[in-house]
Amino acid sequence: MMADIRALQGLRVSDLFELCPTTIRVFMRHRMACVGCEISIFETVGEAIANYDLDNESFLKELELVIRRSELVSTLPSQVICEEEL
Amino acid sequence: MTDTPLELITARLARVPLFHNLSLSPLQTIAQAAQRRHVASGAFFFQQGDAATAMYVLDSGQVRMTQLTPEGNQVILRFIRPGDLFGGVAAFGVKTYPASAEAAEDSSALLWDANTMRDLLLRIPQLALNALEHTAEIIVQLQDRVRELQTERVERRVARALLRLANQSGKRIEAGILIDMPLSRQDLAEMTGTNLYSVSRILSGWEKQGLVETGRERVVLTMPHQLVMIAEDMPGPEPPTDPQS
Numbered sequence: 001m002m003a004d005i006r007a008l009q010g011l012r013v014s015d016l017f018e019l020c021p022t023t024i025r026v027f028m029r030h031r032m033a034c035v036g037c038e039i040s041i042f043e044t045v046g047e048a049i050a051n052y053d054l055d056n057e058s059f060l061k062e063l064e065l066v067i068r069r070s071e072l073v074s075t076l077p078s079q080v081i082c083e084e085e086l
Numbered sequence: 087m088t089d090t091p092l093e094l095i096t097a098r099l100a101r102v103p104l105f106h107n108l109s110l111s112p113l114q115t116i117a118q119a120a121q122r123r124h125v126a127s128g129a130f131f132f133q134q135g136d137a138a139t140a141m142y143v144l145d146s147g148q149v150r151m152t153q154l155t156p157e158g159n160q161v162i163l164r165f166i167r168p169g170d171l172f173g174g175v176a177a178f179g180v181k182t183y184p185a186s187a188e189a190a191e192d193s194s195a196l197l198w199d200a201n202t203m204r205d206l207l208l209r210i211p212q213l214a215l216n217a218l219e220h221t222a223e224i225i226v227q228l229q230d231r232v233r234e235l236q237t238e239r240v241e242r243r244v245a246r247a248l249l250r251l252a253n254q255s256g257k258r259i260e261a262g263i264l265i266d267m268p269l270s271r272q273d274l275a276e277m278t279g280t281n282l283y284s285v286s287r288i289l290s291g292w293e294k295q296g297l298v299e300t301g302r303e304r305v306v307l308t309m310p311h312q313l314v315m316i317a318e319d320m321p322g323p324e325p326p327t328d329p330q331s
Binding site: 047 | 311314318
């Protein structure tokens with residue numbers, strides 16, 4: 001299934017929202033301002049997690065759960081990953 | 087006029103700034119004209135828009151002065167502590183109370199109806215002078231507040247403008263996000279409806295904090311997330327407390 005959930009960290013936040021809009025819920029739940037944010041096209045998921053001082057592991061797990069439910073499992077992690085981040 | 091002995095009221099009034107430097111006789115006159123009112127915690131001495139009929143001095147407890155915004159949000163203007171004056175506008179010709187006075191705990195206040203207080207002000211010059219001093223003090227406080235609010239709002243506007251520009255023409259570079267267009271401080275001032283001086287002051291402050299790097303017509307957002315926090319008026323480094331659920 002999903003190759004490695006940690007690859008999500010390198011994904012741009014805006015790309016994640018575009019590919020899998022249901023992940024927005026996870027960000028809202030943590031009261032992050034990423035949804036509709038001007039700089040979500042620059043910041044990666046990993047940076048967002050760090051900005052809000054959240055637990056990396058558990059946040060990624062929450063994302064994984066939502067993504068699994070949205071049938072994007074096979075396409076998401078490998079498709080769009082910020083080159084410079086990996 | 088109240089159940090408290092007159093001497094006691096007189097002694098208490100002497101400690102209230104509004105009644106400073108009054109000799110005994112006028113103090114007694116003022117005490118005689120006073121009425122007392124108790125208000126339970128959560129109830130109101132008066133509400134915003136009520137006819138302004140009396141001026142109050144809090145004797146015990148605590149009162150919250152609040153105002154409703156047109157959107158229906160409540161804003162706390164200030165807290166009143168024992169010895170403080172509230173509802174003073176009643177004595178100066180204002181027809182309705184501009185704010186509500188809610189007892190934050192069981193409270194007791196001395197009050198004078200507006201006409202009585204106007205009469206006292208005419209008869210006791212020192213009282214009128216004290217009232218003016220009190221008013222001047224409040225004006226100074228309010229001016230400070232206005233200045234703070236204006237500065238804060240300009241900061242948010244400038245942060246928003248920078249984020250918008252970053253979104254439209256930003257480039258990821260090692261140091262952060264470079265706003266890839268010639269951008270002067272004057273441009274930023276015009277975008278945000280403020281002046282060059284304010285923009286320069288704000289940018290210098292942010293530069294010191296490491297949020298931005300500015301050069302000649304060049305801005306790099308080195309900590310873009312912190313600018314988002316300013317633009318959104320969200321708490322700074324402390325993360326929002328929301329347990330994983």
